Amino acid sequence: xRPTWVAGAAMSRFGRLETTGREAAAAVALAALxxxxxxxxxxxxxxxxxAFGIAERQAHVGPLLNTALGIPQVPSFTxxxxxxxxxxxxxxxxxxxAGGFQDVVLVVGFEKLSHLGTLAATSYFAMxxxxxxxxANGATFPGLYATIADAHARKYGTSSEELGAVAxxxxxxxxxxxxxxxxxxxxxxxxxxSPVVASPLRLYDCCPFSDGAAAVVVAAAEAVxxxxxxxxxxxASARAGDVGDIHDRESMTSLAATQTAxxxxxxxxxxxxxEVQFLEVHDCFTIAELVALEDLGFFPPGSAGKATxxxxxxxxxxxxxxxxxxxxxxGHPVSATGAAQVVEVFxxxxxxxxxxxxxxxxxxxxxxxxxxxxxxxxxxxxxx
Amino acid sequence: xRPTWVAGAAMSRFGRLETTGREAAAAVALAALxxxxxxxxxxxxxxxxxAFGIAERQAHVGPLLNTALGIPQVPSFTxxxxxxxxxxxxxxxxxxxAGGFQDVVLVVGFEKLSHLGTLAATSYFAMxxxxxxxxANGATFPGLYATIADAHARKYGTSSEELGAVAxxxxxxxxxxxxxxxxxxxxxxxxxxSPVVASPLRLYDCCPFSDGAAAVVVAAAEAVxxxxxxxxxxxASARAGDVGDIHDRESMTSLAATQTAxxxxxxxxxxxxxEVQFLEVHDCFTIAELVALEDLGFFPPGSAGKATxxxxxxxxxxxxxxxxxxxxxxGHPVSATGAAQVVEVFxxxxxxxxxxxxxxxxxxxxxxxxxxxxxxxxxxxxxx
Numbered sequence: 001x002r003p004t005w006v007a008g009a010a011m012s013r014f015g016r017l018e019t020t021g022r023e024a025a026a027a028v029a030l031a032a033l034x035x036x037x038x039x040x041x042x043x044x045x046x047x048x049x050x051a052f053g054i055a056e057r058q059a060h061v062g063p064l065l066n067t068a069l070g071i072p073q074v075p076s077f078t079x080x081x082x083x084x085x086x087x088x089x090x091x092x093x094x095x096x097x098a099g100g101f102q103d104v105v106l107v108v109g110f111e112k113l114s115h116l117g118t119l120a121a122t123s124y125f126a127m128x129x130x131x132x133x134x135x136a137n138g139a140t141f142p143g144l145y146a147t148i149a150d151a152h153a154r155k156y157g158t159s160s161e162e163l164g165a166v167a168x169x170x171x172x173x174x175x176x177x178x179x180x181x182x183x184x185x186x187x188x189x190x191x192x193x194s195p196v197v198a199s200p201l202r203l204y205d206c207c208p209f210s211d212g213a214a215a216v217v218v219a220a221a222e223a224v225x226x227x228x229x230x231x232x233x234x235x236a237s238a239r240a241g242d243v244g245d246i247h248d249r250e251s252m253t254s255l256a257a258t259q260t261a262x263x264x265x266x267x268x269x270x271x272x273x274x275e276v277q278f279l280e281v282h283d284c285f286t287i288a289e290l291v292a293l294e295d296l297g298f299f300p301p302g303s304a305g306k307a308t309x310x311x312x313x314x315x316x317x318x319x320x321x322x323x324x325x326x327x328x329x330x331g332h333p334v335s336a337t338g339a340a341q342v343v344e345v346f347x348x349x350x351x352x353x354x355x356x357x358x359x360x361x362x363x364x365x366x367x368x369x370x371x372x373x374x375x376x377x378x379x380x381x382x383x384x
Numbered sequence: 385x386r387p388t389w390v391a392g393a394a395m396s397r398f399g400r401l402e403t404t405g406r407e408a409a410a411a412v413a414l415a416a417l418x419x420x421x422x423x424x425x426x427x428x429x430x431x432x433x434x435a436f437g438i439a440e441r442q443a444h445v446g447p448l449l450n451t452a453l454g455i456p457q458v459p460s461f462t463x464x465x466x467x468x469x470x471x472x473x474x475x476x477x478x479x480x481x482a483g484g485f486q487d488v489v490l491v492v493g494f495e496k497l498s499h500l501g502t503l504a505a506t507s508y509f510a511m512x513x514x515x516x517x518x519x520a521n522g523a524t525f526p527g528l529y530a531t532i533a534d535a536h537a538r539k540y541g542t543s544s545e546e547l548g549a550v551a552x553x554x555x556x557x558x559x560x561x562x563x564x565x566x567x568x569x570x571x572x573x574x575x576x577x578s579p580v581v582a583s584p585l586r587l588y589d590c591c592p593f594s595d596g597a598a599a600v601v602v603a604a605a606e607a608v609x610x611x612x613x614x615x616x617x618x619x620a621s622a623r624a625g626d627v628g629d630i631h632d633r634e635s636m637t638s639l640a641a642t643q644t645a646x647x648x649x650x651x652x653x654x655x656x657x658x659e660v661q662f663l664e665v666h667d668c669f670t671i672a673e674l675v676a677l678e679d680l681g682f683f684p685p686g687s688a689g690k691a692t693x694x695x696x697x698x699x700x701x702x703x704x705x706x707x708x709x710x711x712x713x714x715g716h717p718v719s720a721t722g723a724a725q726v727v728e729v730f731x732x733x734x735x736x737x738x739x740x741x742x743x744x745x746x747x748x749x750x751x752x753x754x755x756x757x758x759x760x761x762x763x764x765x766x767x768x
Contacts, residue, residue: 020516054438057519059511060466063628063758073644075623076759077472080462082444088461092476099483127443132404135441239459244447260457374447375460 001098003221005231006381008036009346011214011339014181014331021053021112022061024213026068029108032215035346037228040069043217044102046076047093049086049109049335052124053078055116065108080335082128083284084370085109086214087239087338087377093218094237103223109340110213111333121209125334128371130244141284142206144246144372146198149287151252153200155302158290160200162305164191166286167204169314170322174329176315176356179340181210181331205286210331214339216346230350232342232364235269236380238262244374253302255373258295265365265378266297273297276380277360278319278348280341282369283326292367293321296378320358323348338368338377345381385482387605389615390765392420393730395598395723398715399565405437405496406445408597410452413492416599419730421612424453427601428486430460431477433470433493433719436508437462439500449492464719466512467668468754469493470598471623471722471761477602478621487607493724494597495717505593509718512755514628525668526590528630528756530582533671535636537584539686542674544584546689548575550670551588551712553698558709560699560740563724565594565715589670594715598723600730614734616726616748619653620764622646628758637686639757642679649749649762650681657681660764661744662703662732664725666753667710676751677705680762704742707732722752722761729765 010031017024025048033040046069048062058064062076081088086109093105113121126135129144152158168188174180186204194203224231240260243249249256266272273296281296283289293304298319307313313321324330324344327337347353348361366379394415401408409432417424430453432446442448446460465472470493477489497505510519513528536542552572558564570588578587608615624644627633633640650656657680665680667673677688682703691697697705708714708728711721731737732745750763 051443052438054436054508054511056515057507057511058515059435059464060513060628060755060758062465063625063755064514066625067627067632071625072627072758073625073640075625075645076465077469077476077623078464080443080464081446081460085461092461095483095485096479099479099485101479101483123441124438127438127441129444130448131440131442239461241447241450241455241457241459243451243456244444248451256457261459371444371447374444374456 002100004094004098004234005219005221006216006234006342006346007038007219007224007227007231008032008217008229009343010035011179011343012212013179014210014212014333016114017112017211021056021110022064025065025108025110028213028215029069029106032217035229036217038104038217040071042104043071043074043106045096045105046074047089047105047107048076048078049089050078050111051080051082051085051334052111052113055113055124081375082370083334084338084368084375084377085335087368090216090338091237091239091377094234097218097220103220105218107216107218107339109336109338111335112211113209114211118209133245142198142201145285145287146201147246148252149200152287155253158305162309163205163286164188165308166283166289167191167328169308170283170326170328173315173323173356174325177325177330180325180329181208182329201285207284207327207332210333212331212333212336214336214343216339216342230383232345232349232381233384234379235271235382236265238264238268239377242374246372254291254295255376257373257376258292261376261378262296265380269380271380275363276365277363278323278358279321279365280324280344281321281367283322283328284332296367315356315358323356323358341366341368349383386484388478388482388618389603389605390600390618390726390730391422391603391608391611391615392416392601392613393727394419395563395727396596397563398594398596398717400498401496401595405440405494406448409449409492409494412597412599413453413490416601419613420601422488422601424455426488427455427458427490429480429489430458431473431489431491432460432462433473434462434495435464435466435469435718436495436497439497439508465759466754467718468722468752468759468761469719471752474600474722475621475623475761478618481602481604487604489602491600491602491723493720493722495719496595497593498595502593517629526582526585529669529671530585531630532636533584536671539637542689544576546693547589547670548572549692550667550673551575553692554667554706554710554712557699557707557740558713561709561714564709564713565592566713585669591668591711591716594717596715596717596720598720598727600723600726614767616729616733616765617768618763619655619766620649622648622652623761626758630756638675638679639760641757641760642676645760645762646680649764653764655764659747660749661747662707662742663705663749664708664728665705665751667706667712668716680751699740699742707740707742725750725752733767
């Protein structure tokens with residue numbers, strides 16, 4: 001495997017896209033290439049991530065995107081892995097470049113569902129679960145993650161205040177991120193006063209439905225002798241799966257796919273959790289951030305909530321988590337999320353994060369989950 | 385790149401699936417692994433191809449499939465590239481194995497739309513085109529390919545009898561294929577009497593809407609020291625793109641993506657067209673087979689129709705094309721098609737093709753197109 005970089009990355013503001021998804025995709029692709037200082041003509045493969053293009057009656061987006069970029073002859077395909085679609089796409093790009101098949105691969109994730117309304121969006125999201133056994137019986141993701149939160153609370157005593165601490169922290173970060181869907185801080189009182197969506201999860205435990213797009217330019221180090229920006233070296237790219245239905249798993253308080261992918265990633269990178277300086281994890285619900293931090297090996301099981309309340313994972317803490325605002329505040333346009341996590345890594349490593357800049361931005365981890373953890377990607381990055 | 389094989393391949397009968405798509409996918413996966421003599425536990429990555437899972441309200445199929453196979457921890461993702469989805473998935477599998485990232489990768493393509501009816505199926509298919517510019521203006525694939533056929537006829541004098549010769553040949557082959565959707569021969573009289581769908585294309589110029597599933601086991605040669613079946617060595621795996629809309633292309637009588645992918649594939653394999661002994665090409669409409677044979681370099685532009693009428697591409701001709709029956713007679717379950725082409729190659733190379741066995745089955749080509757040629761995959765295979 002040859003040294004492989006994130007040479008550039010960019011995203012739209014998450015929230016509501018007024019353009020078509022493909023237009024947003026083209027815009028972020030051009031922005032990411034511009035940051036990388038790489039002409040579109042150098043792109044040799046485009047990997048699109050898009051789960052619900054059917055909402056715009058548009059499948060097979062790659063050729064349309066490539067045509068907009070002036071590179072119609074370049075091959076493309078679309079990756080879907082529920083909410084981990086664009087980290088799965090990033091993994092493919094990494095394999096192609098690290099394996100020597102291409103020098104420059106463009107990853108573009110996007111989703112646009114807002115025009116269909118919240119009910120339709122929920123029903124689309126639910127297709128990422130096991131339809132006959134979960135969704136068809138009324139189990140949508142808020143309910144499934146509430147089940148995990150309930151199990152976690154019963155086993156470890158995880159409190160509303162601990163869940164709320166995740167939401168408060170991520171909203172505080174989102175308030176400093178111009179890309180974020182929600183750019184407002186919330187208080188514990190606001191959190192506790194918000195309605196229960198699926199006990200024990202309240203409204204402020206849940207990420208929003210967002211539209212958005214994000215792009216990542218993956219390039220062989222040797223193909224970019226004079227990078228325009230500080231590249232994020234891809235130290236590891238690992239993925240894993242798990243049983244789809246949470247009722248069929250051995251544990252409801254951890255995600256085996258996160259554990260498996262994390263072990264593989266740390267092994268591949270020759271790194272240990274204590275060397276990671278900041279990370280973006282998949283906080284589709286607040287409980288998911290706590291479980292992720294435990295499964296990734298940063299905190300012992302049941303202790304991430306306490307650490308969060310103590311400020312360890314705050315932007316100015318010893319281990320900043322979701323400095324972007326996370327899915328919770330930055331928003332969660334399904335197939336843009338994994339790529340957007342990498343945008344945060346790239347911006348932090350390049351000192352472009354403004355008032356949300358973390359103190360140490362040399363080694364980072366991203367963690368992106370599909371559904372309730374039946375797919376997971378873990379990536380590790382470092383500055384040169 | 386290390387030597388990489390198709391170690392096993394299998395498919396369902398195409399037509400109408402009475403099971404869910406995922407059940408059909410699991411069945412063909414087990415059949416392909418059985419033919420390869422490889423235990424499911426050896427699979428390290430599953431690449432699913434599925435374009436319209438939303439028709440069953442089921443995205444994110446990989447983890448469900450892997451759970452059914454007893455390997456839930458194995459990573460997976462879904463590839464979509466319209467009608468070329470499973471050849472794009474095969475390409476990813478090839479890259480992973482040839483690049484040394486995994487030893488055994490399972491490719492499973494499937495589609496199930498029949499329960500929605502023909503009108504819905506047409507509207508799903510149309511999402512593979514450029515929605516705002518083509519589909520939204522009423523252009524579905526029969527009309528788009530009719531435009532290509534009309535241009536081809538105006539330029540080269542391509543006749544109904546030449547188009548009909550493709551249909552007659554492929555139905556004759558399908559009649560000998562127990563996997564085929566249509567297992568009946570047709571006559572020129574039947575062809576000519578069939579109603580015009582989109583001039584000049586008649587009903588018998590069009591492939592059917594089919595459900596179906598097909599699986600391919602891709603393995604490193606060194607990982608299968610004692611193969612259970614004769615492997616099809618993957619000599620080349622190449623893909624290319626093109627402008628989505630046919631009205632924006634320089635030519636309407638050829639597909640640039642086919643030409644680009646074919647050039648790359650022959651270069652990669654160190655082979656020339658004259659060395660290929662049989663091939664499966666993307667005959668979603670009869671005109672598509674003629675254009676493919678010209679673009680791939682087997683016949684000069686405008687001459688494939690005459691060659692077809694003369695029997696050159698018949699099962700007992702000098703260059704058998706679509707011995708499986710092709711999309712035309714075997715059927716076209718969008719994301720199963722590319723993988724099913726490889727099933728035909730595998731069965732021919734293993735002498736498993738029964739009464740449709742071709743005389744020389746050492747070197748083969750498969751050609752799979754997305755939409756009207758905005759994506760194309762070309763693979764070359766040989767026996768050891």
